[in-house]
Amino acid sequence: MALIQIEKLNLYYSEFHALKNIRMDIQEKSITAFIGPSGCGKSTLLRTLNRMNDTIKGVRIEGSVAISGKNIYESGAGVETLRKNVGMVFQQPNPFPKSIYDNVAYGPRIHGTTRKAELDEIVEKSLRSAALWDEVKDYLKKSAYGLSGGQQQRLCIARALAVSPQILLMDEPTSALDPISTLKIEELIQELKDNYTIVIVTHNMQQAARVSSQTAFFLNGEVVEFADTVKLFSNPEDQRTEDYITGRFG
Numbered sequence: 001m002a003l004i005q006i007e008k009l010n011l012y013y014s015e016f017h018a019l020k021n022i023r024m025d026i027q028e029k030s031i032t033a034f035i036g037p038s039g040c041g042k043s044t045l046l047r048t049l050n051r052m053n054d055t056i057k058g059v060r061i062e063g064s065v066a067i068s069g070k071n072i073y074e075s076g077a078g079v080e081t082l083r084k085n086v087g088m089v090f091q092q093p094n095p096f097p098k099s100i101y102d103n104v105a106y107g108p109r110i111h112g113t114t115r116k117a118e119l120d121e122i123v124e125k126s127l128r129s130a131a132l133w134d135e136v137k138d139y140l141k142k143s144a145y146g147l148s149g150g151q152q153q154r155l156c157i158a159r160a161l162a163v164s165p166q167i168l169l170m171d172e173p174t175s176a177l178d179p180i181s182t183l184k185i186e187e188l189i190q191e192l193k194d195n196y197t198i199v200i201v202t203h204n205m206q207q208a209a210r211v212s213s214q215t216a217f218f219l220n221g222e223v224v225e226f227a228d229t230v231k232l233f234s235n236p237e238d239q240r241t242e243d244y245i246t247g248r249f250g
Helices: 042-048 079-085 100-110 116-129 149-161 179-192 205-211 229-234 239-245
Strands: 002-013 016-027 031-035 059-067 086-089 167-171 197-201 214-219 222-228
Touching: 002 042, 002 197, 016 042, 016 197, 016 214, 016 222, 031 042, 031 205, 042 167, 042 197, 042 214, 079 086, 086 149, 100 116, 100 149, 116 149, 149 167, 149 179, 179 197, 179 205, 205 229, 214 229, 214 239, 222 229, 222 239, 229 239
Parallel strands: 031 197, 031 214, 086 167, 167 197
Antiparallel strands: 002 016, 002 059, 214 222
């Protein structure tokens, strides 16, 4: 079943037409990868899924993005509720200047959870889900800045999971990490798909092939091809897709 339905989506940065007539159904509890050269619109589309483009001056959006059948752009749609339901993990790990515990507890506290026992449970569950608990359980009061880059990124994933989202957006989550940390994050993404719908932007085509079930190839603000990952990489229908994945450009 499609959890996210994108219909006739156009996005403009002032006069620049950044996304052109995007149509896409993203399945529940799956991993969908967006690939394409820099500036092709993949991160822009990712940010439309939790309305992060709203903060950019001059942005205009036409069309609809429906999550569980509700258009998130219709008047009266609550952005705070949307962002609780649609978590985001960025390219650079961005822990808060707080303890490991307080990073994870931050979201639940904002949404009204104050009991220590309940927060303790959420923190442990989230860190376990992010495959980080065993590494940090004895250091929860230490600064998050003391963690390695890969650990910081898994902490940011735990922080996103702590408010029980349905969807997890990842914008090049391993591009700043070493190969071992990248492998850990990829293994984590595979585990998380049993409980979350994941959309990942990646420049790394091998990563898209390894982790995703469906892949969309973007070029100049358009979705050139959207298909099962195995099919897109082994037997693309569009010559431009084949040219990109075989390294003729990009």
